Amino acid sequence: MPTYPELKLYVAGEWRSTADTIPVLNPANDSVIGALPVARTSDLDDALAAAEHGLKIWSRTAPRARAEIMLRASALLRERNEEVAFAITSELGKPIRQARQEVIRGCEFFEWDAGEAQRTYGHVIPSEPGIRYMTVHQPIGTVAAFSPWNFPMSQPARKIAGALAAGCSVILKAAEETPAGALHIARAFHDAGLPPGVLNLVFGVPSDISGYLIPHDQIRMIAFTGSTVVGRHLTGLASQHGKPVLMELGGHAPVIVCDDVDPHQAGILGATRKVRNAGQVCTSPTRFFVHENIFDRFVDAFATRAAATVTADGIEESTEMGPVANARRVEALTALSEDAVTKGARLLAGGHRIGTKGQFFLPTVLVDVPQNARVMQEEPFGPMAIINRVASLDEAITQANALPYGLAAYGMTHSAANVEEMLNRVEAGNLSINTLEASVAETPFGGVKASGFGREGGQSGLSHYTVIKTLSHRMAL
Numbered sequence: 403m404p405t406y407p408e409l410k411l412y413v414a415g416e417w418r419s420t421a422d423t424i425p426v427l428n429p430a431n432d433s434v435i436g437a438l439p440v441a442r443t444s445d446l447d448d449a450l451a452a453a454e455h456g457l458k459i460w461s462r463t464a465p466r467a468r469a470e471i472m473l474r475a476s477a478l479l480r481e482r483n484e485e486v487a488f489a490i491t492s493e494l495g496k497p498i499r500q501a502r503q504e505v506i507r508g509c510e511f512f513e514w515d516a517g518e519a520q521r522t523y524g525h526v527i528p529s530e531p532g533i534r535y536m537t538v539h540q541p542i543g544t545v546a547a548f549s550p551w552n553f554p555m556s557q558p559a560r561k562i563a564g565a566l567a568a569g570c571s572v573i574l575k576a577a578e579e580t581p582a583g584a585l586h587i588a589r590a591f592h593d594a595g596l597p598p599g600v601l602n603l604v605f606g607v608p609s610d611i612s613g614y615l616i617p618h619d620q621i622r623m624i625a626f627t628g629s630t631v632v633g634r635h636l637t638g639l640a641s642q643h644g645k646p647v648l649m650e651l652g653g654h655a656p657v658i659v660c661d662d663v664d665p666h667q668a669g670i671l672g673a674t675r676k677v678r679n680a681g682q683v684c685t686s687p688t689r690f691f692v693h694e695n696i697f698d699r700f701v702d703a704f705a706t707r708a709a710a711t712v713t714a715d716g717i718e719e720s721t722e723m724g725p726v727a728n729a730r731r732v733e734a735l736t737a738l739s740e741d742a743v744t745k746g747a748r749l750l751a752g753g754h755r756i757g758t759k760g761q762f763f764l765p766t767v768l769v770d771v772p773q774n775a776r777v778m779q780e781e782p783f784g785p786m787a788i789i790n791r792v793a794s795l796d797e798a799i800t801q802a803n804a805l806p807y808g809l810a811a812y813g814m815t816h817s818a819a820n821v822e823e824m825l826n827r828v829e830a831g832n833l834s835i836n837t838l839e840a841s842v843a844e845t846p847f848g849g850v851k852a853s854g855f856g857r858e859g860g861q862s863g864l865s866h867y868t869v870i871k872t873l874s875h876r877m878a879l
């Protein structure tokens with residue numbers, strides 16, 4: 403059986419502890435599994451100095467050589483999949499099978515961006531004789547990155563992959579609740595031969611760290627994934643200091659179910675995907691707008707499948723859904739469910755926690771939810787689905803666009819005309835049809851409206867980590 407790693411900071415290529423620590427809990431049983439060192443100001447200063455040195459080396463390292471180190475680190479993570487997955491399940495609660503998939507997804511980000519590192523092409527711009535115009539893409543500098551607790555490995559991987567592929571150095575503050583995924587990444591890069599200082603990993607009080615790092619001249623770009631409230635705060639701080647940001651924020655994903663699909667199959671797909679990572683995914687399908695012709699059959703299939711979800715400690719191979727990440731989520735979900743029922747929603751499954759040990763909240767299905775219920779506006783970030791009936795595609799799209807969020811959106815239909823209508827009108831960064839997968843390494847991922855700006859992954863994923871320099875070269879003075 404693998405063990406949970408000893409938690410350390412990683413600064414200037416070395417592991418370090420501090421006297422001040424934060425306990426890390428297993429949400430399946432509330433036991434303490436680790437003590438996380440809190441970075442002191444001196445650790446942050448050391449990380450800044452190391453990242454400055456690391457940038458000098460890494461930005462002058464050939465893209466092919468960068469890619470080789472990234473691919474070696476990724477291969478090590480694949481070899482260590484069982485150990486990393488065990489750590490993720492221990493600190494977050496996610497079923498071990500999903501944790502293994504998360505490790506693979508994180509590796510795919512490194513592998514994709516390692517390839518993109520070698521394709522950051524500039525242009526030669528047509529010009530008059532005697533002068534040449536060209537552009538090159540250079541690393542933006544040292545990046546301050548902040549990753550959330552819901553994907554402890556793949557979310558840090560996203561940011562580290564983009565920054566390192568572009569030739570930047572990074573100071574990553576990973577989530578205090580789930581630090582081990584980022585720690586395993588740092589370990590893999592250390593073992594793969596990444597020069598000291600290129601990647602630095604710190605933990606602590608989030609606002610203290612962001613408040614200290616972002617204003618520093620040396621930090622040239624800020625990448626954050628998390629709530630819209632925190633993202634806006636960091637965007638404000640960055641803008642005060644004139645720095646660009648990449649913000650991947652909240653979502654409240656609509657799913658438009660047209661009447662030309664099999665309602666049983668669609669309901670089962672919806673319920674299965676809803677409980678992925680206990681619904682704690684920014685792209686989690688949440689508001690199902692189902693055509694009235696198939697509504698009842700969809701609801702039956704969805705609620706039956708949701709209620710049958712094997713909910714237990716994620717370390718068991720048979721578990722389909724583990725606990726939510728912490729007590730805050732249980733409280734928030736309970737309040738949202740009670741509020742919706744009070745306002746007239748029908749509760750068909752779940753709605754409450756189970757057990758006295760651990761943070762287990764049952765898959766929850768709310769039907770015919772009125773507009774004034776809080777859950778119609780607030781991201782539940784848990785295993786909670788809203789299913790409402792609509793009379794037309796037009797009504798569904800209007801409902802889908804009614805919130806300020808615009809991250810992932812989904813449709814289920816076999817009609818090309820319906821797809822075209824959704825593509826043209828649904829306000830979202832990512833629209834997926836007949837699949838509830840919104841993000842893979844090779845496609846750009848990100849939001850519109852309150853869900854953020856910028857894209858991670860795909861061909862454009864490195865653009866935020868580079869700056870374009872234009873050369874105007876006259877052949878003679």
Ligand SMILES: NC(=O)C1=CN([C@@H]2O[C@H](COP(=O)(O)OP(=O)(O)OC[C@H]3O[C@@H](n4cnc5c(N)ncnc54)[C@H](O)[C@@H]3O)[C@@H](O)[C@H]2O)C=CC1
Pocket residue numbers: 548549550551552576577578608609610612613627628629630632635636650651652653683684730781782783
């Ligand atoms: N888009 C996503 O993947 C995520 C979204 N969220 C959203 O946030 C809501 C609340 O989550 P909580 O963890 O309870 O609260 P939160 O908003 O306090 O924390 C979210 C994340 O932001 C980080 N953070 C908070 N303040 C920060 C600051 N000043 N500087 C830098 N990082 C900071 C935290 O370390 C954490 O990882 C969730 O219900 C969900 O809606 C949370 C985690 C991930």
Ligand SMILES: O=Cc1ccc(S(=O)(=O)O)cc1
Pocket residue numbers: 507552553556557682683684685841842
């Ligand atoms: O919570 C948002 C989120 C989480 C994971 C992923 S990915 O599957 O690792 O790409 C994307 C968005």
